[in-house]
Amino acid sequence: MALLCRHDHVLWLVNMTSAGEKQHYALALIQQLTQHIPDDMRVGLLYDIGCQLECSWRKFKFFANSILSRFHFAISVFHAYGHQWPCQVVYHPRKWQGFGLSDGEGCE
Numbered sequence: 001m002a003l004l005c006r007h008d009h010v011l012w013l014v015n016m017t018s019a020g021e022k023q024h025y026a027l028a029l030i031q032q033l034t035q036h037i038p039d040d041m042r043v044g045l046l047y048d049i050g051c052q053l054e055c056s057w058r059k060f061k062f063f064a065n066s067i068l069s070r071f072h073f074a075i076s077v078f079h080a081y082g083h084q085w086p087c088q089v090v091y092h093p094r095k096w097q098g099f100g101l102s103d104g105e106g107c108e
Contacts, residue, residue, distance in 0.1 A: 044072050
């Protein structure tokens with residue numbers, strides 16, 4: 001699993017030791033990112049299960065609310081259509097300003 005910038009260049013990699021995309025891998029990458037960006041930078045995060053990651057983040061308070069408020073979660077374009085309609089409306093990147101034509105599939 002990797003964290004990519006807007007232009008699909010790798011920023012960090014995670015060595016996955018078990019099968020499947022576990023949320024703790026994504027959280028480790030996010031933690032690494034927050035240590036290297038300014039405190040006032042806003043981040044758009046495209047992830048296959050961005051909806052579930054945001055819900056878990058809010059429920060279990062993985063990071064402070066000040067960090068959460070800087071992130072906007074969205075679902076990778078091709079994965080969005082596999083989610084239910086309400087999820088597509090909220091998390092589809094084409095519905096939000098700032099994602100441009102990013103599809104979130106640079107690591108696939």
